[in-house]
Amino acid sequence: MNALTATDAGLVGCTRCGLVWHQDESHCGRCGAHLHVVNSHGLQAVWAWWIAGLVFYIPANLLPMLVTTTLGHAQKNTIVGGAIELWKHHNYGVALIVFGASIMIPIGKFIAVAYLAITVGNENRRGGAPHLHMLEVVEFIGRWSMIDVFVVAILSALVQLGFVASIHPGPAAASFALSVAFTMLSAQSFDPRLIWRGINREKR
Amino acid sequence: MTGPVFQQDQDLSGLIACPRCDVLHRAEELADGQRARCARCGTVLMWPREGAFLHVVAFSFTGMILMIGAIFFPFLEIAARGLSHKSSIFGVAMAFSDGFLAPLAFAVLTMIVALPIFRFAALIYTLWPLANGRPAYRHAATAFRLVQELQPWAMAEIFIIGTAVALVKIGGLATVSLGPAFWAFCVLIIVIALKNSFVSDWTIWKAIGQK
Known part of the structure; x- marks a missing residue:
């Protein structure tokens, strides 16, 4: 579809409230958001947050998330270990929630954001609706990964029964929280207008 | 073209x-x-979504009251072998307060308590004059922009699902009793969902823009 965009018309649209301004304006006169023309500089931010997220995702999976002490016996669980533990205790539904939120969603997000950022340059396809849809799914679902951090917080706050049982958070909690936050920022920095515009055509 | x-x-x-x-x-x-x-x-x-401003204000007030209640009432309590331990929402965030995890305690408190409260307050500030047919207060545009920008970081509903997962994990280990703060939080996420169904960003921006 050959639609007239604000950029084609020499204007700039506010990505926050939708109003249209001349390109020499720097801020939206209604909502005050920073106005920026579509360009690929934003992709650098996408990749920077993406790499930061990936860097923190590695220790998040290798280090213990939970340290459970029952009757003097300490047991360290990683993220995957926690999900397997639930599965072994026949809590299949919850095991799947934990596995989905802490492993499938983060990995899916890394792949999806990287795919979106890489394909921006190759504007050979018709319409970007599936790509926009993918970005919206990533934006919507990405924050749910934080669920595991909250589970660790609740368990550690609650299970403090001295010698009988106590749970403490492991260092993976912090790196996992950072990883989730960085990938959220990565997805947020992706300008969906690039899906249609592409790097090569941005000057036109 | x-x-x-x-x-x-x-x-x-x-x-x-x-x-x-x-x-x-x-x-x-x-x-x-x-x-x-x-x-x-x-x-x-x-x-x-004309005429919905007052609904949003009412839901925001309700949400704020529930959140304040959720902070001060007990959240969860467990008991096993004659021992018991209870925790408030504040205590949940403070689980991370030891050593280098301390910033995470602050982040958790921000995501589950501070940001939802801030968003309610900013919505009330933005919409109260508009609901009464008066021009928006100063900085209403900034306030509503923050409401939108901070939306992904307010995670009250994720927290309550996290609570459900934690309860299942504890299940075999001890008996858990749910405190008033737990129920306040459950009602809170329903109130947030209802409030969201009345918020039309476009209508609000239009009303803010009419000087």
Whole structure:
């Protein structure tokens, strides 16, 4: 579809409230958001947050998330270990929630954001609706990964029964929280207008 | 295609650029409940919801009261072998307060308590004068922009699902009793969902823009 965009018309649209301004304006006169023309500089931010997220995702999976002490016996669980533990205790539904939120969603997000950022340059396809849809799914679902951090917080706050049982958070909690936050920022920095515009055509 | 050249002094107020794909549209008056979608990517551009400001204010007040209650009442309590331990919402965040995890305690408190409260307060500040037919207060645009920008970071509903997962994990280990703060939080996420169904960003921005 050959639609007239604000950029084609020499204007700039506010990505926050939708109003249209001349390109020499720097801020939206209604909502005050920073106005920026579509360009690929934003992709650098996408990749920077993406790499930061990936860097923190590695220790998040290798280090213990939970340290459970029952009757003097300490047991360290990683993220995957926690999900397997639930599965072994026949809590299949919850095991799947934990596995989905802490492993499938983060990995899916890394792949999806990287795919979106890489394909921006190759504007050979018709319409970007599936790509926009993918970005919206990533934006919507990405924050749910934080669920595991909250589970660790609740368990550690609650299970403090001295010698009988106590749970403490492991260092993976912090790196996992950072990883989730960085990938959220990565997805947020992706300008969906690039899906249609592409790097090569941005000057036109 | 070559677009028409817009003069420097031309009025642009009747135009909308799709925030997602940049296509220009000419805004028309819509009846209440109608939706206008972007012709290319299908993003909802206009969704008039006149007269809903007071609903949003009411739900925001309700949400704030529930959240304040949730902070001060007990959240969960466990008991096993004659021992018991209870925790408030504050205590949940403070689980991370040891050593280098301390910033995480602050982050958790921000995500589950501070940001939801801030968003309620900013919504009330923005919409209270508008609901009464008066012009928006100063900085209402900044307040509502923050409401939108901070939305992904307010995680009250994720927290309550996290609580459910934690309860299952504890299940075999000890008996858990749910405190008033737990129920307040459950009602809170319903209130948030109801409030969201009455918020039309487009209508609110339009009302803020009318000086």
